[in-house]
Amino acid sequence: MKRRDFVSKLGLGTVAGAGLLAACGEKTTQQDKSGKDFKTEYQWKMVTTWPKDFPGLGTGANTLARLIGEMSGGRIMVKVYGAKELVPAFEIFDAVSGGTAEMGHGASYYWKGKSEAAQFFAAVPFGLTAQEMNSWLYYGGGMELWHEVYEPFGLVPAAAGNTGVQMGGWFNREINSLADLQGLKMRIPGLGGEVLKRAGGTPVSLPGGEIFTSLQSGAIDATEWVGPYNDLAFGLYKAAKHYYYPGWHEPGTTLEAFVSKKAFDALPEDLQSIVMSACRIANQDMLAEYTARNNQALYTLVNEHQVDLRRFPDEVLDKLRSLSDTVVAEVADKDPLSRKVYESYKQFRDQVIDWHEVSERAYLNARG
Amino acid sequence: MKRRDFVSKLGLGTVAGAGLLAACGEKTTQQDKSGKDFKTEYQWKMVTTWPKDFPGLGTGANTLARLIGEMSGGRIMVKVYGAKELVPAFEIFDAVSGGTAEMGHGASYYWKGKSEAAQFFAAVPFGLTAQEMNSWLYYGGGMELWHEVYEPFGLVPAAAGNTGVQMGGWFNREINSLADLQGLKMRIPGLGGEVLKRAGGTPVSLPGGEIFTSLQSGAIDATEWVGPYNDLAFGLYKAAKHYYYPGWHEPGTTLEAFVSKKAFDALPEDLQSIVMSACRIANQDMLAEYTARNNQALYTLVNEHQVDLRRFPDEVLDKLRSLSDTVVAEVADKDPLSRKVYESYKQFRDQVIDWHEVSERAYLNARG
Numbered sequence: 225m226k227r228r229d230f231v232s233k234l235g236l237g238t239v240a241g242a243g244l245l246a247a248c249g250e251k252t253t254q255q256d257k258s259g260k261d262f263k264t265e266y267q268w269k270m271v272t273t274w275p276k277d278f279p280g281l282g283t284g285a286n287t288l289a290r291l292i293g294e295m296s297g298g299r300i301m302v303k304v305y306g307a308k309e310l311v312p313a314f315e316i317f318d319a320v321s322g323g324t325a326e327m328g329h330g331a332s333y334y335w336k337g338k339s340e341a342a343q344f345f346a347a348v349p350f351g352l353t354a355q356e357m358n359s360w361l362y363y364g365g366g367m368e369l370w371h372e373v374y375e376p377f378g379l380v381p382a383a384a385g386n387t388g389v390q391m392g393g394w395f396n397r398e399i400n401s402l403a404d405l406q407g408l409k410m411r412i413p414g415l416g417g418e419v420l421k422r423a424g425g426t427p428v429s430l431p432g433g434e435i436f437t438s439l440q441s442g443a444i445d446a447t448e449w450v451g452p453y454n455d456l457a458f459g460l461y462k463a464a465k466h467y468y469y470p471g472w473h474e475p476g477t478t479l480e481a482f483v484s485k486k487a488f489d490a491l492p493e494d495l496q497s498i499v500m501s502a503c504r505i506a507n508q509d510m511l512a513e514y515t516a517r518n519n520q521a522l523y524t525l526v527n528e529h530q531v532d533l534r535r536f537p538d539e540v541l542d543k544l545r546s547l548s549d550t551v552v553a554e555v556a557d558k559d560p561l562s563r564k565v566y567e568s569y570k571q572f573r574d575q576v577i578d579w580h581e582v583s584e585r586a587y588l589n590a591r592g
Numbered sequence: 593m594k595r596r597d598f599v600s601k602l603g604l605g606t607v608a609g610a611g612l613l614a615a616c617g618e619k620t621t622q623q624d625k626s627g628k629d630f631k632t633e634y635q636w637k638m639v640t641t642w643p644k645d646f647p648g649l650g651t652g653a654n655t656l657a658r659l660i661g662e663m664s665g666g667r668i669m670v671k672v673y674g675a676k677e678l679v680p681a682f683e684i685f686d687a688v689s690g691g692t693a694e695m696g697h698g699a700s701y702y703w704k705g706k707s708e709a710a711q712f713f714a715a716v717p718f719g720l721t722a723q724e725m726n727s728w729l730y731y732g733g734g735m736e737l738w739h740e741v742y743e744p745f746g747l748v749p750a751a752a753g754n755t756g757v758q759m760g761g762w763f764n765r766e767i768n769s770l771a772d773l774q775g776l777k778m779r780i781p782g783l784g785g786e787v788l789k790r791a792g793g794t795p796v797s798l799p800g801g802e803i804f805t806s807l808q809s810g811a812i813d814a815t816e817w818v819g820p821y822n823d824l825a826f827g828l829y830k831a832a833k834h835y836y837y838p839g840w841h842e843p844g845t846t847l848e849a850f851v852s853k854k855a856f857d858a859l860p861e862d863l864q865s866i867v868m869s870a871c872r873i874a875n876q877d878m879l880a881e882y883t884a885r886n887n888q889a890l891y892t893l894v895n896e897h898q899v900d901l902r903r904f905p906d907e908v909l910d911k912l913r914s915l916s917d918t919v920v921a922e923v924a925d926k927d928p929l930s931r932k933v934y935e936s937y938k939q940f941r942d943q944v945i946d947w948h949e950v951s952e953r954a955y956l957n958a959r960g
Contacts, residue, residue: 260665262630295663295869297628297862350959353952355723355756358876359883388723389951451951470954494665498866501663501873508726508876515727516940519947533950541958572884577959579887582901583757583819584721585956586838588948590909591718 261492266300268487271320273313273330275433276306279457280450280517281479284385284510285329288481291502296495302327313431317482321377326487329384332370332480333414340558341373341565345381347390347474348569349416349548354386354476354511355584356576361478364572369565378485382503385479385510388518392469392536393448394439394460399469399536402543411435411447415555416473419547432458439463448473452521453514461529468531472544479510629860634668636855639688641681641698643801644674647825648818648885649847652753652878653697656849659870664863670695681799685850689745694855697752700738700848701782708926709741709933713749715758715842716937717784717916722754722844722879723952724944729846732940737933746853750871753847753878756886760837760904761816762807762828767837767904770911779803779815783923784841787915800826807831816841820889821882829897836899840912847878 270289274282282304289302305325307313316328317335333346345366352360360366361383374381393412397404408425410417417427430438430447438444440463448471449455460466481503488496525531536544556566638657642650650672657670673693675681684696685703701714713734720728728734729751742749761780765772776793778785785795798806798815806812808831816839817823828834849871856864893899904912924934 262665291865291869294865295862297630297860353955355879355883359880362877362880363884389955391951452947470950470958472955472958475955475959492665494663497659497662501659501869504873504876505869508872509730511723512727512730515723515944515947516731518951519943522947522950523943535954536958545959575887575891576883579820579883579890580956581960582838582890583759583886584952585960586903587721587757587840587843588953588956590838590840590904591843591913591945 260494262299264299264492266326266491266495268300268302268327269310269325270302270304270327270329270481271310271316271325272304272328273307273316273334276304276309278306278432280387280454280510280514281385282306284479284506284513285481287509288329288384288502288506291505292499295498295502300491300495300499304329317377317379320482320484321379323484323486326484328480328482330480331477332381336414338377339373339561340555341369341562343415343555344565344569345370345373345383345478345480347414347416347477348552349419349473349475350545351475351552351569352573352576353580353584354388354478356573356580357386357476357478358383358507359576360569360572365568366572369568373561373565374482375485379482380485380488382481382483382500382507383478384481384503384506386507386514387450387474387477387479388511388514389451390471390474390477391448391451391455392471392473393446394455394463394466394468395446396439396442396464396466397445398467398534399540401537402540405540409443409445411438411444412473414473415548415551416448418551419473419544422547422551423543436460436463439466451514451518452525453517456521456525461525461531466532467534468525469534469536472536472541472548478507481506628862630667632667632860634694634859634863636668636670636695637678637693638670638672638695638697638849639678639684639693640672640696641675641684641702644672644677646674646800648755648822648878648882649753650674652847652874652881653849655877656697656752656870656874659873660867663866663870668859668863668867672697685745685747688850688852689747691852691854693852695849695851697847697849699845700749704782706745707741707929708923709737709930711783711923712933712937713738713741713751713846713848715782715784715845716920717787717841717843718913719843719920719937720941720944721948721952722756722846724941724948725754725844725846726751726875727944728937728940733936734940737936741929741933742850743853747850748853748856750849750851750868751846751875752849752871753874754876754882755818755842755845755847756879756882757819758839758842758845759816759819759823760839760841761814762823762831762834762836763814764807764810764832764834765813766835766902767908769905770908773908777811777813779806779812780841782841783916783919784816786919787841787912790915790919791911804828804831807834819882819886820893821885824889824893829893829899834900835902836893837902837904840904840909840916846875849874 272285289304311319320328331346332342335342370381406424411430420427556563640653657672679687688696699714700710703710738749774792779798780795924931
């Protein structure tokens, strides 16, 4: 890898030189004799799509802000806002794009209305796992494409969290065949929802806070959320007698941070590197946290709350897989940039599957 | 997670305050009026166990050094030395402990002569994958134990790279049954070597640079190295007609960085955070690189060089797994600290296997 590539992966490809006076949120400006600026202090706002301090997702945004403060010796202090504190969850993209805040934390599939291609940087049914996503983003051209997708909005993107494989969800009936999906009303957003629709179900979109009540009242028959750690926190096992199934639709959901390009360009180079580096740590750290906590939460769900853990029949998985291929491929038809991202993603996916057949998958099966 | 835990995970648990005068490698010292020190410059040496610029491992050490320089705005410049440039590969631990260099990059299983417990922080046969290792280290108590193991040597450890699942190796005969392992002379170090020995083989230890010739001459019957990317670079497929097998002995080898505690304590807090943060990025970045490059290299090996990719029979894997359990458990008998680390590792492993049965493993098989 050339040095330039690495710098570009950190999002430093098109930066202005160090020592530029800051246009956004600065408090004090001074340069030392070397011309390096270690004294300007920045006060940033980070808006998020999560309830304040929400376990894993919201606390991951807090971790990111804290790291930026620590590494910069307090030269950038980032204040984190939960959904609705400054702007509603699904307005954070516009808020940072328009300059209301310097930074955002969310998930790129929320912005498919801005660009269909954005969905590839979060989660794709039967797509890449967390490890594979990071490999595509940092060494497979993914990050460069993500920059291209967000550039028209004046935003610099970064991967900044990962949930790992999400669970397939909670169902009020056993799924023994494709027939059991017919008419199933399920809270499942994005591409996964479209797949369910083609399999005969009815996907609905609900914010997290409304899931429990909808499931309990019978307004929906099924729901997915994240995984044991978050599902336990929401008490979904109490909503009704439900069957719990492993996942297929979000195999390693990447969370994102994005920074106003104007604010980013105004930083000296070392602070630009610190902001992007903090995102990379947050990216890894959240996955490590979910891996440890899902584990404990699953124990609690199964052993203390007698949750009925099942497995989708092969017939159902085969159908969902083939429908997913179709649904994902159709995104490429939306516009030329979506096609470019789809083709990069698909090529990487096909190859890494072959490698993981003899490494990750073969190993997990051998370990048994 | 409490704030204290996160700081401790970054290795900042026992640091001196900011603004302390540096004892090691400093060039200039100045403090601004706030008492914060943004001006002292540090020149550090990083000694490594890898040949200079060795793909993946050596270039990963370079990445780490570069990140520290970038994030610190040049306040710490780290010069990387390949094996034998300053000290031989297996003397870097003593070199940093003794103050010859400020920092080292290697793998903790090389130091089992210093502490048997060190082996758990690199790779364990049928043990944790890369994702699981990071989870144990950052959220399962692993990092705290690693600090405890290295503390008597005046070293602050960090995870700073991961190869992912390593391949089982190259064999001059098909392994169709346990009988084929009898008398097999194989280059395989550490706990994996001990397992092979108990299965009837003869493990030998050889530095990377001697593997090709030994395999070609027939001095050894088999060897493991890393994976397709590194094995292709070494040209192992040319050494003889060989069968290539998936791995079991190093399922997610963690590479390490360690820093002289004296040098670390002398840094202001922001630079301490930067050094430890750079390690975390290097940790993730190397895994992303291997995941992408192994993939391409495996294609080349199989399609261009007609490498014969096989699979160990279940009988062989079952035996290796059961021998591994015994060999790993015996490490706990060496000393109380080894027992403490073993018990933490084993408890985490047992639980995360259960979670990954219904997430990572179930998903990879469903995608299959």
